[in-house]
Amino acid sequence: MYILSDIICAWRAVVLWNRDKRVIVILLLFILGNINKPRGHALIMVGTTLGINLLCTGLIGWKAWCALRAYSSLLDN
Secondary structure, X not given: OHHHHXXXXXXXXXXXXXXXXXXXXXXXXXXXXXXXXXXXXXXXXHHHHHHHHHHHHHHHHHHHXXXXXXXXXXXXX
């Protein structure tokens, strides 16, 4: 179930980054690491899920911050 939420989070980040190949590759590596984990290793699953969510949140937050700066500079002028 966690893999589905990771894929949705990664998809949102990829869409906001206009399907940038670097973002796709990095997130795909995290997702593949989560899929190919040995059974019974909950710590690995938690680590990769946490990594994916932190990375996606950071990427989305960066885009939002850049957009806010761009819009506020337009409104100031």
